[in-house]
Amino acid sequence: SQTIHQWxxxxxxxxxxxxxxECTVEGTSNPNLYWYRQAAGRGLQLLFYSVGIxxxxxxxxxxxxxxxxxxxxxxxxxxxxxxxxxxxxxCAWSLEGGGETQYFGPGTRxxxx
Amino acid sequence: KQEVTQIPAALSVPEGENLVLNCSFTxxxxxxxxxxxxDPGKGLTSLLLIQSSQREQTSGRLNASLDKSSGxxxxxxxxxQPGDSATYLCAVRISGGYNKLIFGAGTRLAVHP
Numbered sequence: 001s002q003t004i005h006q007w008x009x010x011x012x013x014x015x016x017x018x019x020x021x022e023c024t025v026e027g028t029s030n031p032n033l034y035w036y037r038q039a040a041g042r043g044l045q046l047l048f049y050s051v052g053i054x055x056x057x058x059x060x061x062x063x064x065x066x067x068x069x070x071x072x073x074x075x076x077x078x079x080x081x082x083x084x085x086x087x088x089x090x091c092a093w094s095l096e097g098g099g100e101t102q103y104f105g106p107g108t109r110x111x112x113x
Numbered sequence: 114k115q116e117v118t119q120i121p122a123a124l125s126v127p128e129g130e131n132l133v134l135n136c137s138f139t140x141x142x143x144x145x146x147x148x149x150x151x152d153p154g155k156g157l158t159s160l161l162l163i164q165s166s167q168r169e170q171t172s173g174r175l176n177a178s179l180d181k182s183s184g185x186x187x188x189x190x191x192x193x194q195p196g197d198s199a200t201y202l203c204a205v206r207i208s209g210g211y212n213k214l215i216f217g218a219g220t221r222l223a224v225h226p
Contacts, residue, residue, distance in 0.1 A: 032212060043117070043202065043216035044157075051211065090156055094212045101147060102212060104156035 002027035006091050006105040013112055019064075019078040021108050023091030026072065031093040033074040034102060035066055038088040050074060051096075086112045115140045119203055119217035126193055126224055134188040134220045136203030141181050144206040148177050148188050151200045151219070160201075161188070193224045 003026045013019060025031055032051050036044040046059045048066035056066050063082060067075045074091055088109050092102040116139045126132055136146070145164045149157040161170045161177040163186070169178040176189040190197060200221045204214040 041122075041218065043218040044204075044214075045216075046213065049211060049213070088154075092157075099212060100145070101159050101162055102214060104149075104158075106156045107154070109154065 002093075002103065004091060004093055004103060004105040006089075006108050008108060009106065010109045011111070013081050013110065015083055015112055016080045019076070019081050019085070019110070021076040021089055021091075021110075023074040023076075023105055024072055025074075025093045028072070028093070028095070030071060030096040032096065032099070033068060034092040034094075035074065035076050036090040036092065038090060038107075040087075044090065048076070081112045083112050086110055115143075115205060115207055115215045117203055117205055117215050117217035119201075119220050121220060122218065123221040124223070126222075128193060128195060128224055128226050130193050130224075131189070131191050132193055132222075134190070134201050134203075134222070136186040136188070136217055138184045138186075138205050138215075140207070141184055142207070143181065146177075146179055146186050147204045147206070147214070148175075148186075149202040149204060151202060153199075157202065190222075193222075195224050195226055197224050198222055 005024050034049045035047040038044050050056050050068045064078050090107045091105040094102045118137045120135045147162045148160045151157050163170050163179040174191040179186045200219040202219045203217045
């Protein structure tokens with residue numbers, strides 16, 4: 001069966017510090033991968049998606065970036081965090097080609113102070 | 114631009130009540146519509162997926178309907194239980210391309226004994 005992991009679960013970072021959030025998927029090959037951000041009381045906003053190694057598409061311009069160094073690894077990064085980067089970050093995967101649904105990880109709660 | 118709205122934003126009901134959550138979307142050209150459940154501080158779990166050609170889907174005490182022409186979907190929960198307390202998110206997959214989901218802000222449900 002497939003599983004998706006995210007870490008860390010919680011992170012408190014000062015403004016201006018770097019960020020690296022990791023997501024890994026097990027039990028499937030060539031998945032589509034997604035990074036979402038969820039602000040308090042709001043829906044999920046798609047940040048990045050990837051259909052393969054090294055292939056990243058950005059949905060929203062921001063100071064975040066994403067990378068996919070391996071087939072089942074997806075990393076969200078920032079060189080300098082802003083207060084507005086606080087939120088709940090969710091990684092998701094779907095079958096190659098899109099699939100019918102997306103499967104979500106447990107999320108990382110980021111607080112920027 | 115596709116926008117998804119969920120009403121009400123929050124709902125508190127006594128145990129045993131039947132309830133309806135509403136979702137509306139502005140562009141009827143959708144591939145499918147999904148209802149997700151999110152427990153506090155957790156990831157999303159898919160509840161029901163309705164293809165654009167379908168009218169409804171049922172799973173246990175849950176029934177979701179889709180009226181694509183009017184841009185509406187409802188999630189019906191029968192005989193609500195305290196364990197149903199969570200945030201319910203509606204998401205539409207826009208036609209074509211990769212599996213891109215547009216989410217509503219969710220309805221926060223509290224079922225009290």
